[in-house]
Structure formats: structure tokens, C-alpha cells
Amino acid sequence: MKKLLMILSTCALLSSCSNKLDVAPPNSITDEQIQALLAQGDAATIQSVLGSIANNMPLVLNSAATGLSGSDARYSNIQGLLAMRNLEGNDLVFGNRNLTIFGADEYRFLDFTSPEVDKNYGYWNYAWNLITASNKLLNYLDDATVGNNVKLKDFKARGLTLRAYAYQFLMENYQDAYLQGGKAKLGMPLYDFYSPVQPSKARATAVETYNFINNDLNMAYQLFSDAGVGFTANVSDFDLSVVTFLQTKVAVATGEWATAINKSTELLGKYPTLMSQAVYGGKNTGTATAPEFKADQNGFINNAVNPEVILGYPVGQAGTNHNYWLNPFAEGNGGLGEGYARIDNRLWDKISTSDYRKDAFIASAFGDYAYPTTGAVRNIPAQTNLKFAATHGIGSTDKKDVNNRVSCFYMRASEVLLMKAEAQAQTGDANAAKNTLNVLLAARTKSGEAPLTCDTYPSMAGLTPLQMVQLQTRIELWGEGGRDFYNNKRWNTPVDRRNSTNHIDKSTYPVANMTLKIPQDEMLYNDKIVQN
Incomplete structure (x- = not known):
């Protein structure tokens, strides 16, 4: 070695x-x-x-x-490594024009x-x-x-x-x-x-x-x-929650479906509450010309308001490179550098209008935004994510703190639920898989609307239970830990961007070349x- x-x-x-x-x-x-x-x-x-x-x-x-x-914000730490995997898939678009910054080579599959x-x-x-x-x-x-x-x-x-x-x-x-x-x-x-x-x-x-x-x-x-x-409240330490998450993940990777179902069920029993609409991504509490997306109320940036976090780290311990690549208001390549992390229009179109996850991406161009350190102005394009958006750091009124006053996570409960549904679908238990997915869909339905289900979600009509799981996994885990890349590899799904209207690079990439x-x-x- x-x-x-x-x-x-x-x-x-x-x-x-x-x-x-x-x-x-x-x-x-x-x-x-x-x-x-x-x-x-x-x-x-x-x-x-x-x-x-x-x-x-x-x-x-x-x-x-x-x-x-x-x-090197790409390869010097785990968050950079996983951010590069985000760029090597179908579902994340890198900017709105050809770029030469870090990340461009990965996006083009060099x-x-x-x-x-x-x-x-x-x-x-x-x-x-x-x-x-x-x-x-x-x-x-x-x-x-x-x-x-x-x-x-x-x-x-x-x-x-x-x-x-x-x-x-x-x-x-x-x-x-x-x-x-x-x-x-x-x-x-x-x-x-x-x-x-x-x-x-x-x-x-x-x-x-x-x-x-x-x-x-x-x-x-x-x-x-x-x-x-046991299953402790401390999300920054190893405990039975972390071990059980890994046991579930390994079981799904190796096709041990009964183990995956048993371990995910055990873990979900300790994490019964999913994120609410109020903390699912950034929300503008300011104006269109003076936006304020407070990190304190974004569950993808502030672990303290995210009941799903199984393993994560607070401000001071947290890595910040994910924020560098995914937050459109941070002064990294995903913001100031104009490598905006946008959703592929094909996946965007599949998100129901009754699903508040659609609001985690902007439908039309956000417009100009002045970055705080230098005052440089950039135009934030349509389909840019607000999932990881914050103009301010946690507990701060200084916009410059947006670059480093964030928490981070690596494991959360929704992924466990999706792994359970996948294992159920793989065993041929369609009803169980759909019932598990329905828990997630109900939690992601906009306030005041009838709870979404596998049978009422428009883009899921005609799909097999496994295809339903795969679609919901892509939506729920968008931009998280390179899951698009690793799941494509695991599901034998090649990258094919040819009929996307907003991907800048229209590459195809075979699963055989992902190892x-x-x-x-x-x-x-x-x-x-x-x-x-």
C-alpha cells in the first residue's frame, strides 16, 4: 500500500x-x-x-x-471531490455559457x-x-x-x-x-x-x-x-445512526435487499420528521433588488433547523467547499465565478407544480446581484438552484460571512427513505415501495394542496416502482454528494445531455468509463x- x-x-x-x-x-x-x-x-x-x-x-x-x-477547490478535500462528481452527471448544469474556470473540465468529461x-x-x-x-x-x-x-x-x-x-x-x-x-x-x-x-x-x-x-x-x-x-442527538459524532446508514448503503450497493429494508426501517424510526417547506432551501425575505436569503432558515446550510441530518458538522468544523460550488450568492465558482449550479430542464419539467421542491430552483433569470467583497455584479440565470442559497452566513448580518459561516452534512433521513423504497422495489413489492415513497411525497407537497402520491404525481404516470424511486431520488438528492454520478453508475444509466435545452455541454458518457x-x-x- x-x-x-x-x-x-x-x-x-x-x-x-x-x-x-x-x-x-x-x-x-x-x-x-x-x-x-x-x-x-x-x-x-x-x-x-x-x-x-x-x-x-x-x-x-x-x-x-x-x-x-x-x-484547489476541486480536489483538496472531500467536499471538492464530491462537487466534481456533481458535475459529471445528467442533472446539474454548470453555468449558462462555456467556462474555463475550475470545474469546466469535469463538466465536459475531460x-x-x-x-x-x-x-x-x-x-x-x-x-x-x-x-x-x-x-x-x-x-x-x-x-x-x-x-x-x-x-x-x-x-x-x-x-x-x-x-x-x-x-x-x-x-x-x-x-x-x-x-x-x-x-x-x-x-x-x-x-x-x-x-x-x-x-x-x-x-x-x-x-x-x-x-x-x-x-x-x-x-x-x-x-x-x-x-x-445509541442513536444520539449529536450529529457531529459517530454513533448507531451513522453505522446503520452505512449498513443500509452497503446493502443497497450489494443487492442485500432484506438487510437494506430492515436497517433503513430501524433508522427511519429514529428520524420520523422530514424537512418542512419553510426550511427546504433558501427563501428571499428581502426584495428583488436587495435580496436576503438567510442561512439560518435554510436546512441545507444550517443543520440546526434540519431534523433529517444524521452526520454533519457545525460552523467552524464544517467544510465550506460545497457552499463554494453550490451557493449562487457565495463568492466561489458556483456564484461569483459564474459556474452557477442549475437544474437540467428535463428534470425540472418532471417536478410537479404542487411539489415545493420546484421552488428550490428559479423559473426565470434572477437578475443582477452584487457580490459583497468587491461589489462585482453578475447576472444569475434561470434554473439556478436556491436549494443551497444564502446571502448571509449563519448568525451573521455581514454578507461577506456567507463564504464560511455555514454548516454541512453528509447523511440525511430522506436518502434513507429512498434507499428503503429502492430495496422494496427491487424485491418486487410494488405496494411497499410506493407507500414508502408516498411518505416523502406527502412531506414535499406545497402547503394547502392535496398530498401528492405515486398515483397522482404527473410525471410518474406509467413508471415502474423502481423508476419512480429513481426519479424521486434524482429530485430529492439533487446537488448532494455526487449522488447523481454514483447512482448512474449503480443503476447502469449513462450520461446523455443531447436533448437538454439548458445544458451547455451536450456530452454523452458511458457507465463503462465511470470507474x-x-x-x-x-x-x-x-x-x-x-x-x-
């Missing part, structure tokens, strides 16, 4: 232990001595020894480096899969940095050390959750979809221990890789349960690796 090192607070860890052990200097403390201390220590000792590393597990998912310059291109290896580096971080923690937490200690069970569950997430991310990007031929192909090298000098490994099979992921998730679920860490090649550095330094 390529030796990707995640810098952790090892020195602080060792210094905090030094007064517990009769050794000097602190850096001479061995792993065995640390494990003995953990096995014998009380909660305060355990927290001082491993607390900072364990607490970092959920944070590193949001902030891990990719090996590219931090000034090579992003070859082993040597910089558009590839950020995804690889990000995931392996997460695996390195998790294995550094797990090194100290073998079964004998953990024993019946609830704090150590909690810590171990965090490491397992992060590792499972990272391996699933690798499989999404570096192998064909499991149900589209990927099951018979290779997966990833499986590392369950960290050492800077450990030998490289060959790729396991895809089946073995998903078994590894599921084993990590099942163990994390049991450990969190044993530790009393990334193993990066060149890995091929050079791991003599056991083989290419896709």
Missing part, C-alpha cells in the same frame, strides 16, 4: 501517558505499555491516552487531506479516470488517509485490550466506522458497481493494521472487500450498543497491485 501518513497527535498522546509509566523519555513508551495502560486504566486515563485520536475519527471524514494543494491524472488520485489519497487514521487507533484496541471496557468499545467502534466508510468510498470510485459486473472483479487491498514498514498487499476480491466492510460495520454496531452509544483506474503512484510502489 502506498504509505499515506495521517498526522495525529502522537506526541501529545505519549506525553499524557508519561506520568503513568515509569519510563523516560515519553517517546520511549511502547505500544505494549500503552495497551497495558488502556486495559488497566480508568475512564479518565483512557481519555487522556486515546481520547484525542478517537474523537478525531468523525472529524477526519470531513477534513482529511488528499495530497493536493489546499488552494479525462478524470486515467492513472496519472490529478483528477483521479485525490479520491484514492483521501480514502487511504482515512484508513491509515483508523488503523492507527485500532492498533491499540485488540479484543484483549478492549475487554468489557465501555469507553474502549466506543473508541474501537469509531475506528471501525471510519474504516468501513473509507473502503466503501474506494469501491464506489475504483470498481464497477457491484450489481453491474463488479461483484466478479477485484476489490481493494485489505489492511487491518497500521505500520509504516508493513508489506504491500494484493487486491482482495470485491466480495471479500464487502465482507470486510460489513464485518467492520457489524462489529461497530455491536460495540456502540455495548457501550451505550477510476488505480493511480500511477500506487502501481509503481505496490508490486502486488493490478490495474482495473
Whole structure:
């Protein structure tokens, strides 16, 4: 494996232990001595020894480096990586004219899969940095050390959750979809221990890789349960909610439909309330010439008003690159740079006029808007999203704060509901799938109108239950986490923009070309690796 090192607070860890052990200097403390201390220590000792590393597990998912310059808003962090995936699909239009800014190459499908291109290896580096971080923690937490200690069970569950997430991310990007031929192909090298000098490994099979992921998730679920860490209200930490979301996602990816239904049902029972019309996207509380879209009341920017968030981060911890790419009023490429994130007219036309999600996009040109830092004026075009719109940051009256005073999320309840409906449709239970979708449709019906259903939603007439799920997934998850790209790959749906009236680039792109090649550095330094 390529030796990707995640810098952790090892020195602080060792210094905090030094007064517990009769050794000097602190850096001479061995792993065995640390494990003995953990096995014998009380909660305060355990927290001082491993607390900072364990607490970092959920944070590193949001902030891990990719090996590219931090000034590259595309590939230096996970939100940039996922924003690029948004551009490589059917449903998001990039601006209203040909652009040469960052993102333009991705939108035009310039090579992003070859082993040597910089558009590839950020995804690889990000995931392996997460695996390195998790294995550094797990090194100290073998079964004998953990024993019946609830704090150590909690810590171990965090490491397992992060590792499972990272391996699933690798499989999404570096192998064909499991149900589209990927099951018979290779997966990833499986590392369950960290050492800077450990030998490289060959790729396991895809089946073995998903078994590894599921084993990590099942163990994390049991450990969190044993530790009393359930479905907590803290959306910024790992708990049973995050594990159950990942179990559902993996089950859908691998066609384990019964598991997907059971796990999604369990999780939805803890998240019974979906977002309301009042917080679904930005709302102009100002005027046409002096617009005010307050982030405080947009559930896609402010987690505090979004009851669906399963995993997300507050102002100060949140990544801001999604805002950079998706908020038309921010001073990033999705706003000031004129790479406005717009909805494909073909999907827009399929949203019912009784569905308030249609109001998350502007029907006609918004007009001129002056960006606060320089006063530069841009004309915001029709079909630009208001889903992620804010002119002000959270808790601020200064428009300049719109660039960084935002929260972010990676998992939410509506996606769980859609995964459940998909699993039900895949099993042939049409009534169950439609009943599940009806919950979402009723929640997305405009106030004062009759609740929408699968039978009354105009654009769903004549569709199979699975096609209904796919359409509603595209509408509900538009612009979120590259879901359009990953679902196209999973559903074997090629990109075809030819008959779109507002796509600037009219490309087609086959599913066969959506799988990334193993990066060149890995091929050079791991003599056991083989290419896709």
C-alpha cells in the first residue's frame, strides 16, 4: 500500500501517558505499555491516552487531506471531490455559457479516470488517509485490550466506522458497481493494521472487500450498543445512526435487499420528521433588488433547523467547499465565478407544480446581484438552484460571512427513505415501495394542496416502482454528494445531455468509463497491485 501518513497527535498522546509509566523519555513508551495502560486504566486515563485520536475519527471524514494543494477547490478535500462528481452527471448544469474556470473540465468529461491524472488520485489519497487514521487507533484496541471496557468499545467502534466508510468510498470510485459486473472483479487491498514498514498487499476480491466492510460495520454496531452509544442527538459524532446508514448503503450497493429494508426501517424510526417547506432551501425575505436569503432558515446550510441530518458538522468544523460550488450568492465558482449550479430542464419539467421542491430552483433569470467583497455584479440565470442559497452566513448580518459561516452534512433521513423504497422495489413489492415513497411525497407537497402520491404525481404516470424511486431520488438528492454520478453508475444509466435545452455541454458518457483506474503512484510502489 502506498504509505499515506495521517498526522495525529502522537506526541501529545505519549506525553499524557508519561506520568503513568515509569519510563523516560515519553517517546520511549511502547505500544505494549500503552495497551497495558488502556486495559488497566480508568475512564479518565483512557481519555487522556486515546481520547484525542478517537474523537478525531468523525472529524477526519470531513477534513482529511488528499495530497493536493489546499488552494484547489476541486480536489483538496472531500467536499471538492464530491462537487466534481456533481458535475459529471445528467442533472446539474454548470453555468449558462462555456467556462474555463475550475470545474469546466469535469463538466465536459475531460479525462478524470486515467492513472496519472490529478483528477483521479485525490479520491484514492483521501480514502487511504482515512484508513491509515483508523488503523492507527485500532492498533491499540485488540479484543484483549478492549475487554468489557465501555469507553474502549466506543473508541474501537469509531475506528471501525471510519474504516468501513473509507473502503466503501474506494469501491464506489475504483470498481464497477457491484450489481453491474463488479461483484466478479477485484476489490481493494485489505489492511487491518497500521505500520509504516508493513508489506504491500494484493487486491482482495470485491466480495471479500464487502465482507470486510460489513464485518467492520457489524462489529461497530455491536460495540456502540455495548457501550451505550445509541442513536444520539449529536450529529457531529459517530454513533448507531451513522453505522446503520452505512449498513443500509452497503446493502443497497450489494443487492442485500432484506438487510437494506430492515436497517433503513430501524433508522427511519429514529428520524420520523422530514424537512418542512419553510426550511427546504433558501427563501428571499428581502426584495428583488436587495435580496436576503438567510442561512439560518435554510436546512441545507444550517443543520440546526434540519431534523433529517444524521452526520454533519457545525460552523467552524464544517467544510465550506460545497457552499463554494453550490451557493449562487457565495463568492466561489458556483456564484461569483459564474459556474452557477442549475437544474437540467428535463428534470425540472418532471417536478410537479404542487411539489415545493420546484421552488428550490428559479423559473426565470434572477437578475443582477452584487457580490459583497468587491461589489462585482453578475447576472444569475434561470434554473439556478436556491436549494443551497444564502446571502448571509449563519448568525451573521455581514454578507461577506456567507463564504464560511455555514454548516454541512453528509447523511440525511430522506436518502434513507429512498434507499428503503429502492430495496422494496427491487424485491418486487410494488405496494411497499410506493407507500414508502408516498411518505416523502406527502412531506414535499406545497402547503394547502392535496398530498401528492405515486398515483397522482404527473410525471410518474406509467413508471415502474423502481423508476419512480429513481426519479424521486434524482429530485430529492439533487446537488448532494455526487449522488447523481454514483447512482448512474449503480443503476447502469449513462450520461446523455443531447436533448437538454439548458445544458451547455451536450456530452454523452458511458457507465463503462465511470470507474477510476488505480493511480500511477500506487502501481509503481505496490508490486502486488493490478490495474482495473
